[in-house]
Amino acid sequence: MQFPDDDNGKMLAAMAEAGIDLTKALDVDFFLIFDDQRDAESAVEELSQSELEGELELHLNDELGKWELIVCINMVPEYQAIVDQEVELNEFAAEFGGATDGWGVMQHQEGDDEFADHDHECDDDCHH
Incomplete structure (x- = not known):
């Protein structure tokens, strides 16, 4: 798979090399940064009322x-x-005085068995 030679292309190439299936839907995290808490909270409020289908999480990034x-x-x-x-x-x-600051994908996605508990033995009470 070929990708453009920019940050997004390099990220996608690295994901493909790591064995992530880029043909399936994944939870992609987009990072927006704001200097002011009120601006950030206003952005959350606006997004939560928009047609955007996604989850929102706001926190202070100490770094x-x-x-x-x-x-x-x-x-x-x-x-x-x-x-x-x-x-x-x-x-x-x-x-709202902010900007995007990249994106990423958590390594573990639904359907991955990389982090499965291999020591677990199923019994009649299991729900998976």
Whole structure:
């Protein structure tokens, strides 16, 4: 699989090399940063009332000393879809004095058995 030679392309290439199936929908976390807590909270309020289908998490990022809004969207991580979503979120964040700060995917996704408890033995009480 070929990807453009930019940050998004390099991230997708690294994900593919790590064995992540890029043809399936994954929870993609987009990071928006804000200097001001009130601006960040206003952005959360606005996003929560929008048509955006995703989960929102706001916290103070101690390393950055800024408020970080994580927008988790379940999507197929195609290059153009990632770029389009980043542009849209960056324009949105700018309305509240913020900006996007990259994106990522947690290694463990639904369906992965990499972190399964291999010592577990199923019995009649199991629900998986």
